[in-house]
Amino acid sequence: MGKAQETRIRxxxxxxxxxxxxxxxxxxxxxxxxxCDMSKSGLFAHFSSKEALQLAMLDFAAERFxxxxxxxxxxxxxxxxxxxxxxxxxxxxxERAELPGGCLFYAAAAELDDQPGPVRDRLVELYQQWxxxxxxxxxxxxxxxxLAPRVNTAQFVADLWGxxxxxxxxxxxxxxxxxxRKARASFxxxxxxxxxxxxxLRARLR
Amino acid sequence: MGKAQETRIRxxxxxxxxxxxxxxxxxxxxxxxxxCDMSKSGLFAHFSSKEALQLAMLDFAAERFxxxxxxxxxxxxxxxxxxxxxxxxxxxxxERAELPGGCLFYAAAAELDDQPGPVRDRLVELYQQWxxxxxxxxxxxxxxxxLAPRVNTAQFVADLWGxxxxxxxxxxxxxxxxxxRKARASFxxxxxxxxxxxxxLRARLR
Numbered sequence: 001m002g003k004a005q006e007t008r009i010r011x012x013x014x015x016x017x018x019x020x021x022x023x024x025x026x027x028x029x030x031x032x033x034x035x036c037d038m039s040k041s042g043l044f045a046h047f048s049s050k051e052a053l054q055l056a057m058l059d060f061a062a063e064r065f066x067x068x069x070x071x072x073x074x075x076x077x078x079x080x081x082x083x084x085x086x087x088x089x090x091x092x093x094x095e096r097a098e099l100p101g102g103c104l105f106y107a108a109a110a111e112l113d114d115q116p117g118p119v120r121d122r123l124v125e126l127y128q129q130w131x132x133x134x135x136x137x138x139x140x141x142x143x144x145x146x147l148a149p150r151v152n153t154a155q156f157v158a159d160l161w162g163x164x165x166x167x168x169x170x171x172x173x174x175x176x177x178x179x180x181r182k183a184r185a186s187f188x189x190x191x192x193x194x195x196x197x198x199x200x201l202r203a204r205l206r
Numbered sequence: 207m208g209k210a211q212e213t214r215i216r217x218x219x220x221x222x223x224x225x226x227x228x229x230x231x232x233x234x235x236x237x238x239x240x241x242c243d244m245s246k247s248g249l250f251a252h253f254s255s256k257e258a259l260q261l262a263m264l265d266f267a268a269e270r271f272x273x274x275x276x277x278x279x280x281x282x283x284x285x286x287x288x289x290x291x292x293x294x295x296x297x298x299x300x301e302r303a304e305l306p307g308g309c310l311f312y313a314a315a316a317e318l319d320d321q322p323g324p325v326r327d328r329l330v331e332l333y334q335q336w337x338x339x340x341x342x343x344x345x346x347x348x349x350x351x352x353l354a355p356r357v358n359t360a361q362f363v364a365d366l367w368g369x370x371x372x373x374x375x376x377x378x379x380x381x382x383x384x385x386x387r388k389a390r391a392s393f394x395x396x397x398x399x400x401x402x403x404x405x406x407l408r409a410r411l412r
Contacts, residue, residue, distance in 0.1 A: 023229030
């Protein structure tokens with residue numbers, strides 16, 4: 001990794017840390033430069049605008065998400081196992097990825113929903129890509145005969161993500177010590193409704 | 207309503223509108239005063255600090271929530287009917303309350319979860335009060351024999367709120383035209399698992 005790349009990462013880490021205090025939209029170039037002990041023009045050499053910085057922040061968090069959630073999920077066995085892995089790894093991914101301030105996508109979603117432009121577009125694209133991946137993982141579990149064929153994939157993905165959003169509110173805002181337990185109980189209930197009966201699975205395997 | 211009260215409301219409306227663009231934490235006194243065509247000292251007469259302003263913003267949104275969701279919910283028949291009303295009225299409450307930028311609590315939750323202090327404390331208190339109300343509504347439906355007695359109230363409330371959080375992401379961020387339909391389908395599934403069988407209800411009523 002070259003010096004410029006190192007500096008870029010150092011700036012992005014500071015920006016994400018700043019976003020955890022000021023909101024995603026509250027990261028501005030001048031205070032960020034001060035925080036990084038850089039001149040504003042030095043920072044500008046890396047990010048020419050607030051928009052360029054915000055796009056880079058999203059991609060920085062997406063890369064962490066890819067390493068922490070996507071890659072290990074796709075390494076686990078296709079089918080129900082992979083779906084459970086996706087859920088478990090999503091639960092506290094930002095903390096495990098050492099992203100200060102928690103999940104940037106969750107924070108950005110609430111702030112950017114009314115802000116048309118390339119940053120919002122990029123955020124939407126990242127969500128859609130991940131929801132499509134989750135859809136393929138659900139379909140994989142259906143094809144493996146572990147989830148019932150009648151499962152509506154998009155609906156299932158929405159329900160799964162709702163559980164994870166509530167886990168954020170319960171864990172990080174309300175500091176509910178039962179947040180993990182509740183999220184897992186919700187996920188088990190969701191799965192229970194759509195699991196194939198063991199007998200049906202055995203019949204299929206015969 | 208006196209002149210001071212009118213001015214206060216006008217400032218709060220501008221603040222909430224500003225929050226929808228800049229984030230909850232991005233509302234500052236100087237730009238807000240300019241937006242309201244007031245001097246900064248004029249604004250200070252109403253809100254002596256950013257913290258006082260943020261607390262007033264939360265209470266302003268809470269009052270809108272009370273009028274738009276809580277009061278009509280508690281007016282509907284106790285039992286399952288009231289639970290369904292709470293869900294339906296929560297779906298797009300901020301739009302119906304004409305809060306610019308959507309639900310302030312949703313936006314603030316993501317921003318304030320890492321910000322200790324009185325504003326975060328007030329937000330947590332508002333969430334807890336509403337979740338407790340929802341818990342009483344669920345219990346009312348259990349006592350009416352419309353939900354099974356085995357229902358875990360806190361878990362049910364968490365699941366209900368997860369559906370509403372996902373509805374925000376789907377509707378406002380992803381602009382999914384099926385957001386309402388999906389949220390209602392999730393809620394029906396949630397209810398289906400915990401409804402008492404009509405036969406059990408009839409037996410109880412005999």
